[in-house]
Amino acid sequence: MKKKIVVLAGDGIGPEIMASGLQVLDAVAKKCFHSFELEEHPFGGAGLDEAGASLPKKTLAACQNADAILLGAIGGPKWEKMSDTPEKGLLALRKALNLFANIRPVAVSSALIHLSPLKPEIIEGTDLIIVRELSSGIYFGEPRELTEQMAYDTARYQKNEIERILHSAFKLAQSRGKKVTSVDKANVLASSKLWRATAEEIAKEYPDCRLEHQYVDSAAMKLIQNPKAFDVIVTDNLFGDILSDEASVLPGSLGVLPSASYSTDGPSLYEPIHGSAPDIAGQGIANPISMILSVAMMLRQSFQEETAAQAIEDACDKILSKGLLTHDLGGQATTAQFTEAVIQELEGA
Ligand code: NAD
Ligand code: IPM
Ligand code: MN
Numbered sequence: 001m002k003k004k005i006v007v008l009a010g011d012g013i014g015p016e017i018m019a020s021g022l023q024v025l026d027a028v029a030k031k032c033f034h035s036f037e038l039e040e041h042p043f044g045g046a047g048l049d050e051a052g053a054s055l056p057k058k059t060l061a062a063c064q065n066a067d068a069i070l071l072g073a074i075g076g077p078k079w080e081k082m083s084d085t086p087e088k089g090l091l092a093l094r095k096a097l098n099l100f101a102n103i104r105p106v107a108v109s110s111a112l113i114h115l116s117p118l119k120p121e122i123i124e125g126t127d128l129i130i131v132r133e134l135s136s137g138i139y140f141g142e143p144r145e146l147t148e149q150m151a152y153d154t155a156r157y158q159k160n161e162i163e164r165i166l167h168s169a170f171k172l173a174q175s176r177g178k179k180v181t182s183v184d185k186a187n188v189l190a191s192s193k194l195w196r197a198t199a200e201e202i203a204k205e206y207p208d209c210r211l212e213h214q215y216v217d218s219a220a221m222k223l224i225q226n227p228k229a230f231d232v233i234v235t236d237n238l239f240g241d242i243l244s245d246e247a248s249v250l251p252g253s254l255g256v257l258p259s260a261s262y263s264t265d266g267p268s269l270y271e272p273i274h275g276s277a278p279d280i281a282g283q284g285i286a287n288p289i290s291m292i293l294s295v296a297m298m299l300r301q302s303f304q305e306e307t308a309a310q311a312i313e314d315a316c317d318k319i320l321s322k323g324l325l326t327h328d329l330g331g332q333a334t335t336a337q338f339t340e341a342v343i344q345e346l347e348g349a
Contacts, residue, residue: 002034002035002036002037003034003035003036003037003067003068003302003303004036004037004039004065004066004067005036005037005038005039005066005067005068005069005070005298006039006040006041006059006062006063006066006068006069006070006267007022007038007039007040007041007069007070008040008041008042008043008044008059008063008069008070008071008072009040009043009046009072010043010044010045010046010071010072010073010074010075010086010276011044011045011046011072011073011074011075011076011079011086011276011281012073012075012076012275012276012277012278012281013072013073013276013277013280013281013286014044014071014072014073014074014276015072016281016284016286016288016335017072017073017272017286017287017288017290017291017292017335018070018072018291019335019339020288020291020292020335020336020338020339021070021072021288021291021292021294021295022038022070022295023339023343024292024295024312024339024342024343024346025295025299027343027346027347028299028305028308028311028312028346031307031308031311032299032303032305032308033303033304033305034303034305039062039066041056041058041059041062041063042056042059043055043056043059043071043074043086043089043093044073044074044075044079044086044089044090044276045074045075045076045078045079045086045276046074047059047086047089048079048082048084048086048089053084053089054074054079054084054085054086054087054088054089054090054092055088055089055090055092055093055096060092060093060096063093063096063097063267063269064096064097064266064267066267067267067302067303068267068268068269068270068298068302068303069097069267069268069269069270070269070270070271070291070294070295070298071269071270071271072271072272072276072291073271073272073274073275073276073277074086074087074089074090074275074276075087075275075276075278076276076278076281077278086276091139091140093269094134094135094261094269095135095140097263097266097267097269098135098263098264098265098266099134099135099261099262099263099268099269100133100134100135100136100161100164100165100262100263100264101131101132101133101134101164101165101168101261101262101263102131102132102133102134102240102259102260102261103129103130103131103132103168103172103259103260103261103262103297104129104130104131104132104240104244104247104257104258104259104273105128105129105130105257105258105259106126106127106128106129106130106227106244106247106248106250106251106257107126107127107128107251108123108124108125108126108127108227108250108251109251109317109320110124110317110321111317111318111320111321112251112252112256112320112329115251115252115253115320115325115329115330116249116250116251116252117249117252118224118249118250122225122226122227122228123227123228123250123251124228125228126227126228126250126251127177127231128227128230128231128232128233128247129172129176129231129232129233130233130235130240130243130244130247131165131168131169131172131232131233131234131235131240132235132236132237132239132240132241132244133157133161133162133165133234133235133236133237133240134237134240134261135161135237136156136157136158136161136237137155137156137157137191137236137237137238138153138154138155138156138236138237138238139237139238140156140237141153141154141155141156142154142156155189155191155236155238156191157191157194157195157236159194159198162194162195162198162199163198163201163202164264165234166180166182166198166199166202166203166234167202167205168234168262169182169232169234170202170203170205170206170209170232172232173206173209173231173232174206174208174209176231176232177231177232178208178209178210178231179209179210179212179230179231179232180199180203180206180209180210180211180212180231180232180233180234181211181212181213181214181219181230181231181232181233181234182195182196182199182211182212182213182214182233182234182235183213183214183215183216183219183233183234183235183239183243184196184213184214184215184216184235184236184239185215185216185217185239186213186215187215191236192236195236196213199211199213199234216235216239216242216243219233219235219239219243220242220243220246223243223246223247223250224246224249224250227247227250244257244259244273245273245274248273248274252328252329253287253328253329254272254273254274254290254328255272255274255286255287255288255289255290255326255328255329256287256289256290256293256329257272257273257274257290257293258270258271258272258273258290258291258292258293258294258296258297259271259272259273259294259297260294260297260298260301262301267302268298268301268302270294270295270297270298270302271294272290272291272294273290274290280327284334284335284336285326285327285334285335286326286328286335287326287328287329287335287338288326288335288338288339289316289320289338292312292316292339292342293312293313293316295312296308296309296310296312296313297309299312311346312342312346315342315345315346316342318345319338319341319342319345322341324337324338324341325338326338
C-alpha cells in the first residue's frame with residue numbers, strides 16, 4: 001500500500017527547500033520498502049492567497065488522512081496585518097492534530113564544527129535533543145486580550161499535558177544518554193512550579209534516567225557555554241521555541257535543523273525549525289538541509305525506513321565535509337547545487 005504524504009510547502013523559502021526535500025525523497029524512494037504518494041495543499045500565506053484561509057478546510061482534512069505531513073515554512077510581511085495569519089494557521093494545525101511533542105535534535109557533526117561561530121572544543125561532540133511542548137502553554141492559553149493600552153496572554157498548563165511531554169522526554173532519554181534537563185521559570189511562574197513538581201513525579205517512573213532542573217535564563221547561557229552537558233532538554237512551548245533557535249548557533253545555522261512533531265495517535269508532521277526567511281526568499285540560496293533532514297526523520301519515524309534515513313543524513317554530511325556550502329554557512333552553493341550534490345552522493349552510494 002502506498003503511504004500518503006501531505007506536502008505543505010508554504011511561503012518564502014518554504015517551496016524552495018520543499019522542492020529539495022522531495023527530490024531527495026524521490027532519489028531514495030526506489031530503495032525503500034514503502035512507496036509514497038504525494039499530495040500538495042495550500043497552507044499559511046499560500047492558503048490565504050489560494051483559498052482565503054491560512055488553514056483551508058481541505059488542507060486540514062488531507063492532513064488528518066495522511067500517513068505523514070511535510071511542512072516547509074510559513075509567514076511573511078504580506079500577511080502580517082491580516083486578521084487570519086499564516087502563524088494562526090500553523091498553531092491551528094498543531095492543535096487540530098494534537099501535535100503535543102516537538103522533537104528538535106541538535107547534533108554537531110564533524111563536517112560542521114569549523115562552521116560554528118563557537119570554539120571547536122566547546123561544540124565538538126554536541127548531541128542534544130530539545131523536546132518542546134507544542135500544543136499548549138502561553139501559545140494557546142485563554143483568556144488573552146489585546147487593546148491599544150493593555151494586553152495579556154495566559155500561560156496555562158494542565159497537569160496531564162505536562163505529564164505526557166515528560167514521558168516523551170524520558171522515553172527518548174532512555175534510548176540515549178539517560179539524562180533529562182527540565183527547563184522552566186519555577187522561581188517566578190505558577191505554570192513552571194506545576195511543571196517542575198510534575199517532572200519530579202514522572203522521573204520516579206524512569207529510575208535509569210537522571211533528572212535535573214534549570215531555570216530558562218541560566219539554561220540559555222549554559223547551552224552556549226557547555227552544550228555537551230545536555231542530552232534531552234524538555235521544556236514548554238515558548239521556552240522551547242526560543243532555546244531551539246539559540247541552539248542553531250551550535251551547528252552554525254538555523255538552516256540545518258529539522259524537527260518532528262508527534263501526537264498520541266494521528267499522523268506526525270516534519271518541518272524545519274526555522275521560518276520562511278523572507279530576507280533571502282526567491283534567490284535560490286536557502287540551505288535545504290533542514291528540510292532534507294526533516295524528510296529523513298519522516299522516513300525513520302513514520303515509515304521505519306532506517307536505511308534510507310541514515311543514507312540521507314550521511315550524504316548531507318559528506319557534501320558538507322567536501323566544502324559545498326550554502327551562504328548561511330559561509331559558502332557560495334545554491335539550494336539546487338547542494339541538493340544535486342546530495343542526490344548524486346545518494347545515487348553513487
Ligand atoms: P526565519 O527563521 O525565517 O529567519 C531567521 C534568519 O535565519 C534569517 O536571516 C534567514 O535568512 C535565516 N534562515 C532561516 N532559514 C534558513 C535557511 N534554510 N537557509 C539559510 N538561511 C536561513 O525567522 P524570521 O525572519 O524571524 O521569520 C520570518 C517569517 O517566518 C515570519 O513570518 C515568522 O512568523 C515565520 N516563521 C515560521 C516558522 C514555521 O513555518 N515553522 C518558523 C519560524 C518563523
Ligand atoms: C516555530 C515558529 C512558530 C512557533 C511560529 C511561526 C508560530 O517560530 O515553528 O518555531 O513559534 O512555534
Ligand atoms: Mn520558532
